[in-house]
Amino acid sequence: MGVVIPLEDNKNKQASVKPLVDLTASDMERVNQLILSKAGSDVQMIPEVANHLISSGGKRLRPMLTLAAASMFGHEGDAHVKLATSVEFMHTATLLHDDVVDESDLRRGKSTARTIWGNQASVLVGDFLLGQAFRMMVDVGSLDALDVLSTAASVIAEGEVLQLSVAKNMETTEDDYLQVIRAKTAALFAAAAEVGPIVASASRADRNALKSYGMNLGLAFQLVDDVLDYGGSSSDLGKNIGDDFREGKITLPVILSYRRGTPEDRAFWREAIEGGASDAANLDKALGLIRRYGGLADTIARAQHYGTIARDALAPLPSSSWKSALIEVIDFCIDRVS
Amino acid sequence: MGVVIPLEDNKNKQASVKPLVDLTASDMERVNQLILSKAGSDVQMIPEVANHLISSGGKRLRPMLTLAAASMFGHEGDAHVKLATSVEFMHTATLLHDDVVDESDLRRGKSTARTIWGNQASVLVGDFLLGQAFRMMVDVGSLDALDVLSTAASVIAEGEVLQLSVAKNMETTEDDYLQVIRAKTAALFAAAAEVGPIVASASRADRNALKSYGMNLGLAFQLVDDVLDYGGSSSDLGKNIGDDFREGKITLPVILSYRRGTPEDRAFWREAIEGGASDAANLDKALGLIRRYGGLADTIARAQHYGTIARDALAPLPSSSWKSALIEVIDFCIDRVS
Numbered sequence: 001m002g003v004v005i006p007l008e009d010n011k012n013k014q015a016s017v018k019p020l021v022d023l024t025a026s027d028m029e030r031v032n033q034l035i036l037s038k039a040g041s042d043v044q045m046i047p048e049v050a051n052h053l054i055s056s057g058g059k060r061l062r063p064m065l066t067l068a069a070a071s072m073f074g075h076e077g078d079a080h081v082k083l084a085t086s087v088e089f090m091h092t093a094t095l096l097h098d099d100v101v102d103e104s105d106l107r108r109g110k111s112t113a114r115t116i117w118g119n120q121a122s123v124l125v126g127d128f129l130l131g132q133a134f135r136m137m138v139d140v141g142s143l144d145a146l147d148v149l150s151t152a153a154s155v156i157a158e159g160e161v162l163q164l165s166v167a168k169n170m171e172t173t174e175d176d177y178l179q180v181i182r183a184k185t186a187a188l189f190a191a192a193a194e195v196g197p198i199v200a201s202a203s204r205a206d207r208n209a210l211k212s213y214g215m216n217l218g219l220a221f222q223l224v225d226d227v228l229d230y231g232g233s234s235s236d237l238g239k240n241i242g243d244d245f246r247e248g249k250i251t252l253p254v255i256l257s258y259r260r261g262t263p264e265d266r267a268f269w270r271e272a273i274e275g276g277a278s279d280a281a282n283l284d285k286a287l288g289l290i291r292r293y294g295g296l297a298d299t300i301a302r303a304q305h306y307g308t309i310a311r312d313a314l315a316p317l318p319s320s321s322w323k324s325a326l327i328e329v330i331d332f333c334i335d336r337v338s
Numbered sequence: 339m340g341v342v343i344p345l346e347d348n349k350n351k352q353a354s355v356k357p358l359v360d361l362t363a364s365d366m367e368r369v370n371q372l373i374l375s376k377a378g379s380d381v382q383m384i385p386e387v388a389n390h391l392i393s394s395g396g397k398r399l400r401p402m403l404t405l406a407a408a409s410m411f412g413h414e415g416d417a418h419v420k421l422a423t424s425v426e427f428m429h430t431a432t433l434l435h436d437d438v439v440d441e442s443d444l445r446r447g448k449s450t451a452r453t454i455w456g457n458q459a460s461v462l463v464g465d466f467l468l469g470q471a472f473r474m475m476v477d478v479g480s481l482d483a484l485d486v487l488s489t490a491a492s493v494i495a496e497g498e499v500l501q502l503s504v505a506k507n508m509e510t511t512e513d514d515y516l517q518v519i520r521a522k523t524a525a526l527f528a529a530a531a532e533v534g535p536i537v538a539s540a541s542r543a544d545r546n547a548l549k550s551y552g553m554n555l556g557l558a559f560q561l562v563d564d565v566l567d568y569g570g571s572s573s574d575l576g577k578n579i580g581d582d583f584r585e586g587k588i589t590l591p592v593i594l595s596y597r598r599g600t601p602e603d604r605a606f607w608r609e610a611i612e613g614g615a616s617d618a619a620n621l622d623k624a625l626g627l628i629r630r631y632g633g634l635a636d637t638i639a640r641a642q643h644y645g646t647i648a649r650d651a652l653a654p655l656p657s658s659s660w661k662s663a664l665i666e667v668i669d670f671c672i673d674r675v676s
Contacts, residue, residue: 043500097465100438101458120439123461124498127435127468131492134472138484146476146484154469160462162381 015331023325024067027081031063034085038132049113049125053092056110062192063088069196069210072322079199082136083145087192089133094156096126102247145195152191159183168248168274170258177255186218209313213326216310221333223303226251227296228337230287242283248273252302253295260293303334353669361663362405365419369401372423376470387451387463391430394448400530401426407534407548410660417537420474421483425530427471432494434464440585483533490529497521506586506612508596515593524556547651551664554648559671561641564589565634566675568625580621586611590640591633598631641672
């Protein structure tokens with residue numbers, strides 16, 4: 001006789017970010033206060049632009065990582081709150097600059113700051129937030145944390161420039177692409193997680209564990225984002241399917257489908273991505289090719305690979321609600337596409 | 339009987355930056371090496387863009403200030419070299435972003451990076467240099483120096499946003515304008531000078547003296563730049579006369595001429611600056627109005643006022659070749675227009 005599993009139960013088994021959200025709720029309240037206060041300025045346009053993006057409904061996963069990674073090693077006080085806010089500001093500054101670089105009009109379903117206030121304000125308010133991020137780090141006073149986060153700032157920018165260089169070049173390999181997302185996305189996840197044990201005065205092994213967790217979570221997160229761009233629905237994601245395609249961005253689903261395709265398929269990709277032939281009919285064709293060559297499924301498989309590494313990075317740590325919550329976040333990130 | 343003063347002698351009395359250049363020459367050699375090394379990256383576009391600007395013949399006044407302000411208090415070692423390089427990178431990052439914000443095509447007589455590599459690379463390489471600047475500061479390990487320079491980074495960006503807000507608004511007052519240039523230009527001069535005594539472990543009074551010197555030198559420097567834009571020659575300055583006018587930038591010569599003019603004059607300025615009527619005929623008319631109302635002479639008088647404050651800031655310090663060189667730089671900056 002079979003066991004009847006009610007649908008609700010099944011749904012509850014879906015990995016969730018909720019344990020992490022609950023555990024960090026009171027500290028995130030302090031982060032949110034600090035965000036508002038440090039994005040403030042007598043120059044009215046600064047809080048306007050900053051709050052537009054800050055209040056636009058991002059999950060604030062990165063600052064939650066910092067808070068959890070400090071608290072799990074017994075940190076109390078407010079250093080982790082300041083560093084978490086710094087991390088979120090670094091992320092926000094990157095988004096402001098990215099929208100200018102990508103000439104994007106929509107982010108998370110809202111008009112980008114650059115379409116409302118112009119490229120100028122987006123560049124400069126990004127610079128301001130980066131400056132404020134560094135001031136908060138300096139205020140915390142940990143040279144180790146400053147080292148980790150300032151290195152991340154350089155690496156992120158380097159990754160973005162590298163992305164420009166590989167842009168619209170269909171010969172980009174999976175390795176090239178990994179180098180880009182390791183720098184532009186995963187480095188900040190890694191830094192966000194590593195500064196937790198640093199301010200908690202945890203061991204070097206603990207620092208390395210959290211850094212590896214963050215790095216691999218970041219890779220999984222970005223790969224899933226790439227899949228969503230070819231598979232999510234516009235209302236879920238706040239952006240349209242095919243944004244990456246229309247911008248000529250090369251992501252792993254495209255790389256896999258290009259390399260696995262026939263010479264005719266490859267000619268199509270070059271015309272679409274390098275030549276800018278990215279109308280709706282060509283997007284349909286691209287989606288068909290990506291499906292035919294398993295581009296989405298295999299990108300998800302890669303994400304799972306990095307997710308497993310992230311999980312193993314935390315394996316030696318003692319069991320705790322913090323550890324469980326961080327591990328569940330790995331599955332949550334990957335489950336967004338399943 | 340009169341004394342005949344040969345023309346050459348007279349010319350030699352002209353204040354010069356040479357004493358400062360000579361005193362800092364060997365340290366500047368180390369700064370230049372560090373600039374090349376820290377602007378390096380495996381991502382080829384980064385050193386290309388960075389070196390385009392770095393090698394474009396700026397005077398490197400700011401890093402020389404840092405070196406002199408450290409050496410005059412007996413600092414030895416390499417902390418001042420790293421901080422001087424950080425200061426130059428912060429400045430270069432600002433220029434890269436400024437050219438994007440102002441949509442400038444020429445800087446110091448050369449095409450701007452954005453016209454060669456695009457706005458994207460200019461934004462991102464600027465971000466990279468800022469990240470590298472912070473890494474070098476962290477490497478020095480002085481939280482006081484980090485505090486001064488990270489605060490300057492925020493203030494500079496805030497000043498640039500403020501400049502956007504007052505842009506093309508003819509009701510901008512001299513006070514509004516001073517607030518802009520204090521933030522966008524003078525704050526970095528002040529920070530460059532203040533970190534010298536910090537790494538030399540000099541007294542709080544010495545820090546304040548150098549900070550005040552830098553701040554007021556920066557104000558004088560910017561005011562003279564504003565005058566040069568309406569009075570220098572294109573070949574001297576690497577930019578054309580009237581660039582500020584064509585971009586609708588409001589500077590002190592314009593503010594003075596507007597406020598002192600007749601209602602008809604003011605209508606002209608509004609049309610030219612706010613309305614964008616900035617063709618060659620209108621530039622000629624603007625130059626005539628600025629001359630008629632003493633806009634250049636009185637802006638130079640303001641620069642001399644701040645120059646005097648800068649000089650008095652250093653007055654309590656013991657005589658030394660460093661002190662003389664720094665004082666001569668004040669006159670050198672102002673003499674550029676006389």
